[in-house]
Amino acid sequence: MGFSGDNLKGFILALLSSGFIGASFIVKKKGLRRAAAASGVRAGFGGYSYLLEPLWWAGMVTMIVGEIANFVAYAFAPAVLVTPLGALSIIVSAVLAHFLLKERLHSLAVLGCVMCIAGSVVIVVHAPQERTITSVQELWRMATQTSFVLYVASVIVLVFVLVFHFSPRYGHSNVLIFTAICSLMGSLSVMSVKALGTSLKLTFEGNNQLIYPETWCFMLVVLTCVITQMNYLNKISVRRRNSAQTKRVNSPME
CATH class of the missing domain: 1.20.58 (Methane Monooxygenase Hydroxylase; Chain G, domain 1)
Known part of the structure; x- marks a missing residue:
C-alpha cells in the first residue's frame, strides 16, 4: 500500500493513539483499585466511586487524548489502515501492566502480543487504497x-x-x-x-x-x-x- 501524505499522517496518529490508549488502561486500573479500596464497592459490582478518584480521571484524560488522535487518524487514512493499529494498544497495556501493576506476562500472553503485531503489519502492508469520499x-x-x-x-x-x-x-x-x-x-x-x-x-x-x-x-x-x-x-x-x-x-x- 502506497503511503500518501494523508496516509502517513493517519498512520502516525494511529500509533500515538495506541500508545495513549494502552497507557490509559493502566492508569485507570490503578484508579479503580484505589476507589474500590476506599469505598469497598467495586465497579464490577455496580460501584461508581471511581468517578471521585483523580487517578481514574487522569487515565480518562489520557484515553480521551488517544481517542482524539484515533478520531483524527480516521479522517486522514482509510479505516483498514487505522483500525489494525489499534491492536498495538494491547501491547502497550500488557507491557505496562507487567512492569507497573506487577502482572505476570506468561508465554502465551507474549505469543498473543507477537500475533497482534504480526497481524497488524500484514493488514497494513496489504491494505487496499481507499477511494476519495x-x-x-x-x-x-x-x-x-x-x-x-x-x-x-x-x-x-x-x-x-x-x-x-x-x-x-x-x-x-x-x-x-x-x-x-x-x-x-x-x-x-x-x-x-x-x-x-x-x-x-x-x-x-x-x-x-x-x-x-x-x-x-x-x-x-x-x-x-x-x-x-x-x-x-x-x-x-x-x-x-x-x-x-x-x-x-x-x-x-x-
Missing part, C-alpha cells in the same frame, strides 16, 4: 446497504442479549461477556468514527457537512458506543484484578 452522504449510502443494515441489527440484538441476560448472570465470573459487548460495540463505532472524522475534515476544508442530518446521526452512534464501551471496560479491569487476587489466595506457593 466527497460527502457524508456517500458514507451514509454505504452504511444503509442491506448487508450492513443486517449486520448492525444482528450486533444490536447480540449486545442486548449479552447486557440484559448474560451479563447479570455470568459477567462477574466470565470476562468474555464484557469483552464481547465492547468488541461488538466497537465494530459499529468504526464506521461512525470514520464518517464523523471525514465530515469534520470536509467541513474544515470548506465543504460544510454539519448541515446534513446524517452527520449528527453518526455522532450519536459514536457517543453511544463510546459510553457503553467505557462502562464495560471498567468492569473488565476490575474483573481481571479480582481473578488475579483469587489465584494468589488459592496458590499453595504463596
